[in-house]
Amino acid sequence: MSEPLNKEKESFSVVSSGIFTLDRALNGGLPTRSIYEIYGYTNSCKSTLGYHLAGRVALSKCTLIADFEHFDPNYLESAIRNAGGSGPIEMADTTDGESAVGDIRDSLMDTTFGAVMLDSVGALIPKAELEGKVTDANMGVKPRLMSKMMRYALYGLKRNNECVFLIINHLHPIMSLGSGAASTSGGVAIHNNSHVRLKLKAFEKEEEYRITEGKVDKCRYGGEGGTFRFASITGLGIHLGLTAVIECQWMGLVDEGKTVKLDGKSYGYLKKLVTEAASGNEEIFQPFKDKLHAV
Secondary structure (H helix, E strand, O other): OOOOOOOOOOOOOEEOOOOHHHHHHOOOOEEOOEEEEEEEOOOOOHHHHHHHHHHHHHOOOEEEEEEOOOOOHHHHHHHHHHHOOOOOEEEOOOOOHHHHHHHHHHHHOOOOEEEEEEEOOOOOOOHHHHHOOOOOOOOOHHHHHHHHHHHHHHHHHHHOOOOEEEEEEEEEEOHHHOOOOEEEOOOHHHHHHOOEEEEEEEEEEOOOEEEEEEEEEEEOOOOOOEEEEEEEEOOOEEOHHHHHHHHHHHOOOOEOOOOOEEOOEEOOOHHHHHHHHHHOOOHHHHHHHHHHHOO
16 A cells, blocks of 8 residues: 655664774765675675674674685684674575575565675576586576565665675676776676675785775765775784774875874884784774874
8 A cells, every 4th residue: 555755764874884984985884774785806805894894783683694705704703703793693505596595585684684795796606507507508597686686685674774785796807898897797786776885906915914995986875985995904804993094094194104103103013003903902003093083
């Protein structure tokens, strides 16, 4: 039955990612009841950011991970817990694409879940491809499955408005179109129906840590858009203290030099701060967080 026009907007929360530049780009933080597409080339910390955002939004609620990439389960849990997620972590049935999409649909409609994540679109294979011959023509099967998944997501999030759906997608170079041309997997439904699109690229890679630069390609809720940066530590996930240092450097809030200096005080080389972060010393990073929030 139809209803009169309701001019009040549907309510949903905005949750801080803890990453100052990302929150600023998203006009205050992470909108819940939303579909996020996190995409980029390999080794750009797409899964790491997905785990972090899941932990920040889900908190004590359940998180569902549909993992087709066989990622390290210990790292998965560490990254979610490090972000603040304390609820149960469940794994979807990844026997085939249809089974995973079914679990994703059920979880998105279940209010005990705060985050659902697919990792990744490119690795999800429909049953027809798995059970058929290599020579079978299955063109269009996967985009149709993805389109169905997006419809489920939009429907489910209207009922579970404190949840997020995170989709990890890869960029694939298109050699025939020249340097710089690339596409993502799964058809256009993912791009069209997502509320937020975050494009990542590796900025600096070291054995102990990585720095990633991202760009907000799309945000239906407004905001400045633009770029952001975050730092992750091997085996731990995104570290917000080290991220604050990187953001301060990027924004020109620290003194230039070989060592990290803030307001005339030296904190040593960046690798020393990486060691402090890995050891659990959070106090050393507070001045950098304060500096950012004073901007």
